[in-house]
Amino acid sequence: MTEISKLGEFGLIHRLTDNIKIKNESTIKGVGDDCAVLHYPDSEVLVTTDMLMEGVHFDLTYIDLQHLGYKSAMVNISDIFAMNGTPRQLTVSIALSKRFKVEDMDDFYSGLKLACDKWGVDIVGGDTTSSYTGLAISITCIGEARKDDIVYRSGAKDTDLICVSGDLGAAYMGLQLLEREKSVYYQQVDEARKKNDKRALEELRNFQPDFAGKEYLLQRQLQTEARGDIIAQFRELGIRPTAMMDISDGLSSELMHICKESGCGCRIYEKNIPIDYQTAVMAEEMNMNVTTCALNGGEDYELLFTVPIGDNEKIQQMDNVKLIGHITRPELGQMLVTRDNQEFELKAQGWNPLSKEE
Numbered sequence: 001m002t003e004i005s006k007l008g009e010f011g012l013i014h015r016l017t018d019n020i021k022i023k024n025e026s027t028i029k030g031v032g033d034d035c036a037v038l039h040y041p042d043s044e045v046l047v048t049t050d051m052l053m054e055g056v057h058f059d060l061t062y063i064d065l066q067h068l069g070y071k072s073a074m075v076n077i078s079d080i081f082a083m084n085g086t087p088r089q090l091t092v093s094i095a096l097s098k099r100f101k102v103e104d105m106d107d108f109y110s111g112l113k114l115a116c117d118k119w120g121v122d123i124v125g126g127d128t129t130s131s132y133t134g135l136a137i138s139i140t141c142i143g144e145a146r147k148d149d150i151v152y153r154s155g156a157k158d159t160d161l162i163c164v165s166g167d168l169g170a171a172y173m174g175l176q177l178l179e180r181e182k183s184v185y186y187q188q189v190d191e192a193r194k195k196n197d198k199r200a201l202e203e204l205r206n207f208q209p210d211f212a213g214k215e216y217l218l219q220r221q222l223q224t225e226a227r228g229d230i231i232a233q234f235r236e237l238g239i240r241p242t243a244m245m246d247i248s249d250g251l252s253s254e255l256m257h258i259c260k261e262s263g264c265g266c267r268i269y270e271k272n273i274p275i276d277y278q279t280a281v282m283a284e285e286m287n288m289n290v291t292t293c294a295l296n297g298g299e300d301y302e303l304l305f306t307v308p309i310g311d312n313e314k315i316q317q318m319d320n321v322k323l324i325g326h327i328t329r330p331e332l333g334q335m336l337v338t339r340d341n342q343e344f345e346l347k348a349q350g351w352n353p354l355s356k357e358e
């Protein structure tokens with residue numbers, strides 16, 4: 001492992017960015033001057049930024065730096081897709097403490113580059129600095145869209161269909177799984193320490209967490225994917241959503257944003273919410289209501305969007321998209337219809353199936 005001080009800031013930047021090849025016409029100048037230079041003669045420019053703090057947004061006992069790099073880029077790219085745009089450039093700023101070495105940054109950048117290559121995004125700049133407390137990452141993604149193609153949160157109208165891509169709750173269940181295995185590990189370490197059992201402690205170095213049959217949950221938590229494939233399908237099928245968001249904080253909360261911004265209500269059906277089998281199994285093991293997990297679990301980065309009812313046939317042709325409900329007049333509220341036909345008001349923080357009885 002190489003100390004970062006050995007390369008110095010410029011040496012490190014050179015090592016991390018030297019092999020970057022520019023892919024987009026709109027990138028006039030990438031890394032290597034005081035500013036990047038971008039050129040968008042005919043489009044609107046979309047800008048999004050996200051900050052990730054160690055201990056708050058990620059835990060390096062669960063996620064390695066390559067996956068973290070990949071995820072940090074993907075969550076920003078996802079926001080550009082959520083506006084129906086095309087991501088083009090990305091800047092990355094990192095603050096790191098002494099425990100991180102040059103090779104750690106190589107890993108982080110390799111994940112970052114994988115994500116950027118996947119969606120044709122150029123890394124055009126950034127900053128590296130030191131921190132006392134750990135790792136902090138700030139990423140800005142720039143994209144473009146034609147003015148008429150941009151989809152805001154505010155465009156949903158009464159009778160529009162509500163759709164969601166992929167499945168929900170799996171990333172949250174993946175986090176629960178990682179936390180469970182981490183606490184199993186520390187429990188065993190604690191016990192061995194109490195008994196002063198040196199052999200047990202030695203064996204715990206090779207502790208293998210039990211992830212069998214739950215690989216999908218881990219993948220959803222650790223290998224975030226932005227749904228650019230859904231945006232591509234919109235273009236092929238001639239669909240322009242009326243409102244759209246990516247699901248970073250949970251379906252309930254995002255749906256409430258759309259309703260608020262659009263001045264409407266909604267009705268979604270529990271039986272239509274897409275949930276993977278592994279998510280359901282894990283929820284059962286954790287004694288959690290799987291619908292609650294799908295509604296409030298974060299980090300799925302699926303797309304939530306509304307389309308006019310006339311687009312129903314086109315939606316049926318889409319892969320990986322499910323119709324979960326429809327938009328209503330605002331006075332009808334934001335409702336979830338359960339499998340047994342009861343109605344509950346959606347809440348941003350957890351949906352309590354018992355609330356009617358209280």
Ligand SMILES: [Mg+2]
Nearest residue numbers: 079082246248
């Ligand atoms: Mg978003």
